[in-house]
Amino acid sequence: MRTIAWAGLSALLSILAAIVAPASAEDGYDLWLRYRPIEAAAAADYRMVATQLAPGGASPPIAAATAELRRGLTGLLGTTPEVSETAGAGALIYGTPAGSPQIAALDLDLGDLGREGYMIRSLRIDDRPVTVIAANSDVGVLYGAFALLRLVQTRQPIDRLDLRARPKLALRVLNHWDDLDRHVERGYAGQSIWDWHRLPDYRPELYTDYARANASIGVNGVVLNNVNANALSLTAPYVAKAAALAEVFRPYGIRVYLSARFSAPVEIGGLTTADPLDPDVQAWWRAKADEIYAAIPDFGGFLVKANSEGQPGPQDYHRTHAEGANLLADAVAPHGGVVMWRAFVYSDQAPDDRAKQAYTDFVPLDGRFRPNVAVQVKNGPIDFQPREPFHPIFGAMPATPLMMEVQITKEYLGFSTHLAYLGPLYEEVLQSDTMRPGAGATVARVIDGSADGHALSGMAGVANIGADRNWSGSHFDQANWYVFGRMAWDPEAARARPIAEEWVRMTFSNDDRFVEPVVDMMMGSREAVVDYMTPLGLHHLMATGHHYGPAPWVSDLARPEWNPTYYHQADADGIGFDRTAAGSDAVAQYAPQVGDRFSDLDAVPEPLLLWFHHLPWDYRMRSGKTLWEELVLTYDRGVSAVGEMRRTWAGLQPYVDPQRFDDVTVFLAIQDKEARWWRDASLAYFASRSGRSLPEGTTEPEHPLTYYQGLSYPFAPGN
C-alpha cells in the first residue's frame, strides 16, 4: 500500500468543520422565512402583543395564516400563542368582515384595499390591546400575517401599528422555464422542483414551502412550464399534474398558468392547422380551456412565446400576433383567464437592428388585443443583459396592457455563482421615464396601468428556483427572488436598498455590523458585474449557447444578430453600436426627449454610451480619459469590486453561521476568478481589435487571446 499525501491543513480543517456541523446546519432552505429566536429583551415586548391567535373563519388561507403565525411566532419568540375564540389582551385578530363577526364588528374602512390588500392596526377592544389584521379576502389576511411576521423578523415595533398595503399590480408572476424532463432552461439551481413523473400523487412538503415563500412576498401566479413549450403539457395527464400543484398553491393565493405551444392543435389535437382564424382551431382551444378549467377552476391562463427563436406562431399562417393572442384569449375569457403574450421577437431573416424589431412588430398592433391579453415586454430591447436601456415599447402601446418580464435567474450575470443583487437593475428600469405621453410616465406607471388606465397589469420574473437545497443555487440569489416579489407589489414606490436590508435582516442577522456592509455589498454588486462583463453600454459578449464566460470574438454564427461582433462592432477605429439617426436609428423608437438624450453624446448616460454610439478609441470621455483607457479602467474597477466584496465578507465571519459563511466565501472566490477571466479575455480581444496596448499601470491579461478562445465548457448548466 502506498502512503497518501494528505490534503493540506486548510482543506483538512474544512473537512472537519463540515463533519462537526450540526444536523440543523443553516443550509438556506428556510429562505427569508427563517424564524430564529430573537434577543430575549425584545422577545418579551413582542410576546405581549402576540399572546393569542384569533382567526376569523377556517378557510385554507386563514388556516395557512394561523399555521404561519404559530410557526413564526413560536420560532421568533419561543412561546406558542394559543388559538382562541375570544380575544384577550395581546390577541392577534385576523380575518375578513365576511368571514369574521369580530372583524365585521370593528367596522374598519377596507374600501381602498382591493381584493389582495390588508390593514394591520393596533386597537383596544373592551379596553384590551389587540392587533387586527383585516382584509377583503382571506388571501389578503394571509399577506397581512406575513407582513406582521416580517416586522418582528426585522425588529420593528408592533404595538402601535396602523398599516395599509395593497399590491399595485394584478399579476405578480414567476415564469418557470422548466421542461417536462426536469431540465430547467437557464436554470442554475439544479433540476426542476416539479417532479412531473410522480405528480399528481406525490406532493412533497417542498411545494408547500415554495407557496409559503411566494405568498410572503406577494407572488400570486406561477407559470409551470418553459415558454419554449412542449404541447404535451396541455394533455390530460399533465393537466392533472398541474391541478395537483394548483391544489397545493390555492390556499396561498397562487394561481397556476401554463405556457402554451401555439401549434398544439396540430401536435396533440390532430388538426392539420393551427391558424388562429380557423374555426376548428378556435373550437379546439375553447375545448382545451374548458378541460383545463374543469380540473383547475382558478387556472390563471396561458403564456405564449410565438414566432420567436423558432417557436411556432400566428405568422406561420400570415396572421398577426394580435390574432394569435386573441385566439387563446377568447378561449379562456369565459373562465376569467388571461393570456400573457411575449413581445420577445426578432426576425430570422437578415435583420434590421435586433433591438428595434419587437417595437416594429408590436406597436402597430396597439389596440388590437382582447382586454384579457397582456403583452409581456422584457425590461430591455435585447435580452436581459447586465445593463440595457428600458424597452421602447413601454409607453408606446397606450391602448394595450403591458407587463414587464425580467430575469431573476442570472443567465447573463454569472449564473448562481456570482453575487449580483438585481434590485438596482429592476429599480433602474422601473424608474425610467418613458416621457409618453409626458414626464412622469415611468415604466412602473406603464406596467401598473395607471399611466394609461388599464386594470390588467403585471410583472413576470423568470424564476431562479431549482431543486438545490437552498432553492436558488446560492444564498444571495434568494434575494433576487425576494426583491422581485417585493418590487412587483409596488413597482413605483419600491426601492432596492430597503428591500435588500429587509432581506438581510430576515435571512441572516439583525446585527447592524453585519447588515450595513452586506447591504452595501449587495447594492454595488450588479454594477460590478456590468463593469467586468459589459461596461459602458456593451452587451451580448457572452459565449454561445450556454452563455458561460466571455466570447466577444464570436462572429461565425448562422444569424448575424447571434454574434457578439454584431453588438460591439469593434475594429481598428472604434467600438459600439450606432443606434442614432446616423445608424440604426433605434433612438427614434423612444419618445423624442428620450431619443434625443440617447443620441446626444453630451447627454447620453455613459453607462449606455456604446449601446447607442459607435466611437473612436480615442474618444474623450467625461473623465478626460480616452474611451480605450476608460474601457480598461472600467473592467479593472469591476474586478476590484469583487476583491472588495471578498474582503468585506471575510470580515463578517463572527456574524454568520459557518455553513453559509463558507458557501459564500467559496462562491466569491469563484466570482473573483471568473471576473478576471472576463476582464482578461475581453481586453485581450479588444486590444487585438484596437491594436492598442493596455495603459500604463494596468495588468496584462494572464493568457494570450488564443488561450481564452480555446476554452470549452460543453456541460455548462442551463443550456
Place this chain on the structure above:
Amino acid sequence: MRTIAWAGLSALLSILAAIVAPASAEDGYDLWLRYRPIEAAAAADYRMVATQLAPGGASPPIAAATAELRRGLTGLLGTTPEVSETAGAGALIYGTPAGSPQIAALDLDLGDLGREGYMIRSLRIDDRPVTVIAANSDVGVLYGAFALLRLVQTRQPIDRLDLRARPKLALRVLNHWDDLDRHVERGYAGQSIWDWHRLPDYRPELYTDYARANASIGVNGVVLNNVNANALSLTAPYVAKAAALAEVFRPYGIRVYLSARFSAPVEIGGLTTADPLDPDVQAWWRAKADEIYAAIPDFGGFLVKANSEGQPGPQDYHRTHAEGANLLADAVAPHGGVVMWRAFVYSDQAPDDRAKQAYTDFVPLDGRFRPNVAVQVKNGPIDFQPREPFHPIFGAMPATPLMMEVQITKEYLGFSTHLAYLGPLYEEVLQSDTMRPGAGATVARVIDGSADGHALSGMAGVANIGADRNWSGSHFDQANWYVFGRMAWDPEAARARPIAEEWVRMTFSNDDRFVEPVVDMMMGSREAVVDYMTPLGLHHLMATGHHYGPAPWVSDLARPEWNPTYYHQADADGIGFDRTAAGSDAVAQYAPQVGDRFSDLDAVPEPLLLWFHHLPWDYRMRSGKTLWEELVLTYDRGVSAVGEMRRTWAGLQPYVDPQRFDDVTVFLAIQDKEARWWRDASLAYFASRSGRSLPEGTTEPEHPLTYYQGLSYPFAPGN
C-alpha cells in the same frame, strides 16, 4: 372573482400537516447515521462506557472518527464526551499501534485484521474500565468507530465487547452512472450529486456526508462517472474535479475510480487508433495514468464497458477483451491501480441466446488477464431483472478474479417509488452454489477469492444516489444502499434479514412493534415485485427505453434480443424460453449438476421455471394448477402483497415521524396502482396470446389490452 372549490378535507389536512411540520422535519437526509436521543435509562448505562474520547494520533481518518463519535454519542446520549490524552474510567481509546503508544502498549493481536479490519474490546487499564478500538490502519479505526456507534444505535450492550471484524472483499465499490451534465442513467433520485460545473472549487457538505455514509458501511471505492463514458472525464479539467472529490473522500478510506472510454486516445488524445497493441496507444494510456496519479495519488483505477451496447472496445481492432483490459492494467499497475472490466456484452449480430454470450466471450479468456484486472460480472446472465439465476461465469473462470456487479438503483424493480428491499436478491445470488469445482463454491466464495485463491476480490453496486434530499429518492431505498455495503463486507456470512433489522433500528426506531412488521414487510417486498412484474422466471417484459411499466407485447425493435417477445416466447401453445439442451442449451454453461437441475422439470426451482423452459399453458405445476392458472394467481399474489404492505404501514403511524410516514404512504399507494397496472397489462396480453380467459374468481384487467399498449411516458426518469 369567481369562487373556488377548495380541495377536499383530506388534501387540506395534508396541506396543513405540511405547513406545521417543524423545520427539523425528518426528511431522510441523515440516512442511518441518525443519532437521535435514546431512552433515558439506556442512555445512562451507555454514558458510563463513553465518558471520554482518547484518539491515537491526528490523521484525517482518526479526526473523522473523533468527529463521528462526538456527533453520534452527543446525539444519542445527550452529553458530549471530552477528548482527552489520558484515558480515565469509561474512556474510548482508539487508534493503531503505529499511531498510538496507548494502543501499542496494550500489545493486542491484530494480525488477522488485515489493513481494513478492526477490533473492539472492553478492557481494564490500571483497573479503570475502558473500551478499545484498534486496527492496523487509521481507516480500520474509523470503521470500528462506526461499528461501535451502530451497537448503540441498535441498543446492544457495549460494556463487555470482544469484537473482531474485517472485510472479506478488497473492493467494495459504488458505480455512479452519472453523466457530466448531471443526468444519471437509471437514476431515480434526482440529478447527480456531482456538481461538475462548480468542482473543483465548491465542495458542499453533502460530499462529506456521502463519504461518512459509505465509510459507515465499509464502501471503499466510488466510480464517479457513467460506464457509458465520455472521454472528457479523462481530460485535465475533469481530473482536477475528480481530485477534489478524492480529497474529500480520502479521510474516509474511499478511493475514486473513473469509467474510461476505450476510444479516448482518439477522441481526446489526437491518435488515429485506440488499438490496444499499438505502442502509441499504450504510451498514451501510460501517460494518462501518470497524469491522473499525479493529481490523485490513491486513484483506484478504471472501470470499462467495452464492445457492449455500442461502446467502443478492443474488438473494434480484432483484439480480445483481455488485450483491451491489459492495456489499461499495464498503465495503472505501476501506481497500484486496478482495472474493472465488465463482462456485460452481447452481440449486435443476429444472436445466440443473449443469456449465453458473456460466457461465450469471456470464459475462453480465463487466465489471459493481468493480475490487476478484475472481470466484473452481473449477478445474472441478462440484466438486473427482478429475478435471474446466478451468472454462469461465476465459477467458470477460476484463473481470473471475478467481481459481482449488482444494481442498487431499481431500474427493473419499480424505480425509487416501489418499496423493494434488495437484500434477499443479493443473498439469493451470493448463496448460489456454482458447484465449481465442487459443492460449496458459492458465488460469495467465488467473488471473495477464497474459492480460487485470488487476492483481488470485489463487489460493485450501481448506486441509487442522487441530489434528492433523502439521497435515494425514497426512504426505503436507503436500505438498498445500506445492505449493499454490509453484504460486500462479508458476502458469505451476511444475511438480508438481520441487516434489514439493523437498518430499521438505525433509520427509524428500536420499538419492536415497529421493527418486526417493517422487517417482515421489507423481506417480502422483492418477491412481491417479482410476482407482479415477472413471475415464474419470466424476464425483460418492461417498456422500451425508460423501462417504466409493462410492455410484454413489444416485438418490433431493431435487435431481436431487445424485444420482450424474445424472452417470453408466448404463443397459443405456451410460454417460456427453452434454455435446455433442446433449446439454446444455456444450461450447459453451468456446472453439470447445476445445469441438470435447471433442465429437469421436476428439479428446476419453479421461480425460474420459464427462464429455462418453454411449457404449454396446461402444464401442471407442483400445486396441481395449470401453468396459466398459476401465472394469474402469482400476479394476483404480487398485487395482494402490496395491499398487505399498505395495511401494515398504515398501522405503524404511532411509531414514525409524520413526514416519512406520509412519504411512504403515498409511495405505497403509487406502488399499488402500478402493481395492478403490471398485472392487468401483462395478463391482458398473455390472455390474448394464450386465447384463454382468466380463471374463475380472478379479476378481469381494468382496461382492454389496447389501452395499455397505448400508454406513453416520454419523460419517465433515468433514461
